[in-house]
Amino acid sequence: MSDTATDTDADRTCGAATETETGAEEAAETTGPACGASTSDTSVSSGASTESTPTDSSGSACGASTSDDSSASDASTSSCGGSNSSTDEKVAAAVDDFEADPGRLVAVGLGPGEPSGMTTRAKAALREVDQIVGYTTYIDLLPEEIVEGADDVYSTPMCGEVSRTEEAIDRTLAGNDVAIVGSGDPNVYALGGLALEILESKGGTASAVDFEVVPGVPAAQSCAARLGAPLVNDTVSISLSDHLTSMPTIESRLHAVAKEGFTIAIYNPWSRKRRENYEKCCEILLEHRDPETPVGIVHAAGREDEEVEIVELGELPELGETDLVDMTTTLLVGNEETYVWDDRMVTPRGYERKYEY
Amino acid sequence: MSDTATDTDADRTCGAATETETGAEEAAETTGPACGASTSDTSVSSGASTESTPTDSSGSACGASTSDDSSASDASTSSCGGSNSSTDEKVAAAVDDFEADPGRLVAVGLGPGEPSGMTTRAKAALREVDQIVGYTTYIDLLPEEIVEGADDVYSTPMCGEVSRTEEAIDRTLAGNDVAIVGSGDPNVYALGGLALEILESKGGTASAVDFEVVPGVPAAQSCAARLGAPLVNDTVSISLSDHLTSMPTIESRLHAVAKEGFTIAIYNPWSRKRRENYEKCCEILLEHRDPETPVGIVHAAGREDEEVEIVELGELPELGETDLVDMTTTLLVGNEETYVWDDRMVTPRGYERKYEY
Numbered sequence: 001m002s003d004t005a006t007d008t009d010a011d012r013t014c015g016a017a018t019e020t021e022t023g024a025e026e027a028a029e030t031t032g033p034a035c036g037a038s039t040s041d042t043s044v045s046s047g048a049s050t051e052s053t054p055t056d057s058s059g060s061a062c063g064a065s066t067s068d069d070s071s072a073s074d075a076s077t078s079s080c081g082g083s084n085s086s087t088d089e090k091v092a093a094a095v096d097d098f099e100a101d102p103g104r105l106v107a108v109g110l111g112p113g114e115p116s117g118m119t120t121r122a123k124a125a126l127r128e129v130d131q132i133v134g135y136t137t138y139i140d141l142l143p144e145e146i147v148e149g150a151d152d153v154y155s156t157p158m159c160g161e162v163s164r165t166e167e168a169i170d171r172t173l174a175g176n177d178v179a180i181v182g183s184g185d186p187n188v189y190a191l192g193g194l195a196l197e198i199l200e201s202k203g204g205t206a207s208a209v210d211f212e213v214v215p216g217v218p219a220a221q222s223c224a225a226r227l228g229a230p231l232v233n234d235t236v237s238i239s240l241s242d243h244l245t246s247m248p249t250i251e252s253r254l255h256a257v258a259k260e261g262f263t264i265a266i267y268n269p270w271s272r273k274r275r276e277n278y279e280k281c282c283e284i285l286l287e288h289r290d291p292e293t294p295v296g297i298v299h300a301a302g303r304e305d306e307e308v309e310i311v312e313l314g315e316l317p318e319l320g321e322t323d324l325v326d327m328t329t330t331l332l333v334g335n336e337e338t339y340v341w342d343d344r345m346v347t348p349r350g351y352e353r354k355y356e357y
Numbered sequence: 358m359s360d361t362a363t364d365t366d367a368d369r370t371c372g373a374a375t376e377t378e379t380g381a382e383e384a385a386e387t388t389g390p391a392c393g394a395s396t397s398d399t400s401v402s403s404g405a406s407t408e409s410t411p412t413d414s415s416g417s418a419c420g421a422s423t424s425d426d427s428s429a430s431d432a433s434t435s436s437c438g439g440s441n442s443s444t445d446e447k448v449a450a451a452v453d454d455f456e457a458d459p460g461r462l463v464a465v466g467l468g469p470g471e472p473s474g475m476t477t478r479a480k481a482a483l484r485e486v487d488q489i490v491g492y493t494t495y496i497d498l499l500p501e502e503i504v505e506g507a508d509d510v511y512s513t514p515m516c517g518e519v520s521r522t523e524e525a526i527d528r529t530l531a532g533n534d535v536a537i538v539g540s541g542d543p544n545v546y547a548l549g550g551l552a553l554e555i556l557e558s559k560g561g562t563a564s565a566v567d568f569e570v571v572p573g574v575p576a577a578q579s580c581a582a583r584l585g586a587p588l589v590n591d592t593v594s595i596s597l598s599d600h601l602t603s604m605p606t607i608e609s610r611l612h613a614v615a616k617e618g619f620t621i622a623i624y625n626p627w628s629r630k631r632r633e634n635y636e637k638c639c640e641i642l643l644e645h646r647d648p649e650t651p652v653g654i655v656h657a658a659g660r661e662d663e664e665v666e667i668v669e670l671g672e673l674p675e676l677g678e679t680d681l682v683d684m685t686t687t688l689l690v691g692n693e694e695t696y697v698w699d700d701r702m703v704t705p706r707g708y709e710r711k712y713e714y
Contacts, residue, residue: 052580107586112572118480119468119574123477130659162712173461185578189706192586196703201714206585206699212531213468213582215574217476221542226572228563229464233602236593236619244707245590253591256613262593342563346553349546350601355519357558 027344093170094205100175104129105168105209107186107195108179109216110224113302117217125214126150126179133168134181135161151176165194169202172209188218189239189267219301220265223330227296227306228344230264230332240277241268247277253279258288263338263347264330270320278325282317285333289313296332296345299324310345399647409676450527452560457532461486462525462566464543464552465536470659472500474574482571483507483536490525491538492518498540508533522551526559529566546573546624575620576658580687584653585701587689588620597634598625604634611638617646620695620704623688627677635682637665642690646670653689653702656681662663667702 095102106125111117126132126146132139136157139147147153154171156164168180186192192213196206224231234256242250257264264285270278285293291314299307307324313333319325338347351357367483372406422562452459463482468474483489483503489496491513496504504510513521525537543549549570553563581588593614599607611660615623615701621642642650656664670690676682708714 006439075455100615109574109578111574113478116481117476117572118475119474120480121473124473129620162708162714166714169477185574185581186579187578187588188592190589192581193589193706194708196698196701197705197709198584198714200698206414206701211585213586215474215582217466217468217542217572217574217577218578221466221575223543224542224544228568228570229553231544232547232550234593234595235545236591236614238591244711253617253619256617257593260610260613262610268439294468341553341557344553344563344568346550348554349550350552351519354555354601357517357523 013213032243047203048357063098068258077283093166093173093202095173098170098173098175100173102173102204102209103171103175103177104198104212105195106173106177106179106212106214107190107192108181108214109185109187109190109218110138110141110181110183111185111217112219112222113141113183115141117222118143119214119216122214122216125212126181129179131171131176131178132181133164133171133290134176137208138181138183142181145350161194162198163192165191166198169195169198169204169209173202173204181308183216183219185216185218186213186239187215188220219267219330219333223296223298223301224332226298226301227310227332228346230294230338230345230347231265231294232347233335233337234262234351235265236262237265237267239269240274240281242274247280250277251280251284255288258333259283261335261337263335264331264333268327269329269331270325271327275320278320279317282313282320285313285316289333289336293336294334294338294340294345296334298330298332299326300328301330303328310340310343382678441569444484450523450530450559452530455527455530455532457530459530459561459566460528460531460532460534462552462556463534463536463569463690464549465538465546465571466542466544466547466575467495467498467538467540468542468573469579470498470540471496474579475500475613476571476573477553479571479573480567483538484536486536487557488528488535489538490521490528492521495538495540499538518548518551519555522548523555526552526555526561526566540573540576541579542573543570544572545577545594545673566629576624576687577689580622580653580655580658581689583655583658584667585703586687587651587653587691587695587702587704588622589704589706590694591619592622592691593619594622594624596624597627597631598640599631599634604637607634608637608641611641612645615642615690618692618694620692621690623690625684626685626686626688627682632677635677637676639670639677642670642673646690646693650693650699651691651695651702653691654681655687655689656683657685658687660685667697667700671702 106129108122108125110122111119126142127149130150131148131152131154133154139153139155140288154167165180168178174179180191180195182190186191196211199206199209199211219229220237238250238253238257239245240250257286266281269281291312293313293315295311295316297309297311309324311319334345334347338345372633385568465482467479470478480503483499484506487507488509488511488604489507490511493512496510511524522537524534529535530545537548538554539547541547553568556563557568577588577594594616595607595610596602597607623638626638648669650670652668652670652673654666654668666681668676691702691704695702
């Protein structure tokens, strides 16, 4: 199991990086990322619903293009994500701009990112709605029958989560039943909260749109499954992205949990912009834990270049320079009791202190 | 949403308590709990496989009875769980006691505890195996077609997880493909690690049984979905059960994370034996957080007496005396930014500091 790059079993995926919308975040860090929203007409009833929303004049920085081309990654050259300016994505339309009675809004967690990792409820929710909104990478993961069954599918590649979430809400307020999708779970570094915040800012209410969250399997759990049983005791999930949380806060949190024997799932460990965060994280972990502490690394889970490795904490710093640790990687750091056996990472729950076996 | 006791929507469940096997743990705390393993013959091919295991003479304290009665909750009076003695559950049979080539062993997370919360992969895994082993409460949650499709289903009500896990492993070593099931995820206070530990103690290897973990939606995520978006930033899960972790350790962990602004999912908040742990936990949280901090309480998720409430941290101590907080409850404690809006609990991810909306 030290290298499962060739493991293409679609049923065993994590989807770690996509859950955290790393793509969207990365877009802000590169020059002139491709950004274009694509509305793919998937059935005869599409179009009308799109016309009923005032989105095109809402002032979203990320231009929505309505076309039959679902692979519009480079169909638009709007500047969404090109800077970190606070006015880059501004929500404009309010609830009073819509004449229709609002539809339903469902935030759906797709889980590991493969259809087999979705729950039955998630699939049913996507079949129930008229429209599906999401980052292109996630939309591409949906079962074909679900995409074909929707009146309209709106996807934005490498584009801001704020404008995409606003798009979903505008469509809901215009009277459509809408699902906004992401891999993992809507409550894990994802859009559940943003949807409610934007809804509030537009003068809508969660009750009026019958807001529902459909949970999914988070990346930490999907990745843990691939490694064995690394997280079966008290666990923390922490993101190294300082896009929305300051680095001093992240450092302080790392110190606190590394000291206390939690197993730690680290999201967003590395990016071109954030390599110091990774280095600092390694330094803090090594301050509190033995260099031999097992660390599970899952890279590009569920993709062709997937790799699953178990290394020692002391090796982490140098791995920051390799392809194994990048923005698609999730790290699972063991505690003082974690051990490796038969290529599996095991954190005992404590039974061995209670029972003989 | 302050009281959804009447919400019987089977699609929106948490299954919080079952994930942590509270039942099994509770059994050790009461006098003379019902303990009897039931093997329900579900198809013509059963029986033979059971006979090929040496389980009946393995010395498990929890007597396995093979019968056609799948509701054998009180069919046996063996003393499993009646004491905390370390020899109460002793693993006896070793890999050399089995003549057959071992089968496969799969630890399957059922998610929220309702069929609609299971992933497609989990259902497929259960269809692929010959036998299914689990706590009666979880087995009862399985779709009928899956139970009927299995050669044999072995369930133990209110009985020790060690003997049940050993049973699953003995059956695997005897040549059967076996799934051991639990609600939530196998990595969240569950049996993933125990299965590997017992396998090792018997001289088996994870590779030899092609050990696989199929992840599920953890209770924290299922419960968070019911509350809105309470956990969308760095989050910790912590159990108040001192059965396998000492109370000083639990207290120290609570102090550390309460100080650092994590949202906190609390598993196993209360039991007849553990009420002081709950009181101590409230005291620690109130030491570091405002009494007005929102706390989501999900009781008996997915069951008839389900209740979902959002309260203030300051109210928690007195709620320990009510039916709302018991061994079937999960608590989600907000951080300093968490607020309640339109009966939803929202922890902002930080977008509002970056974007105008």
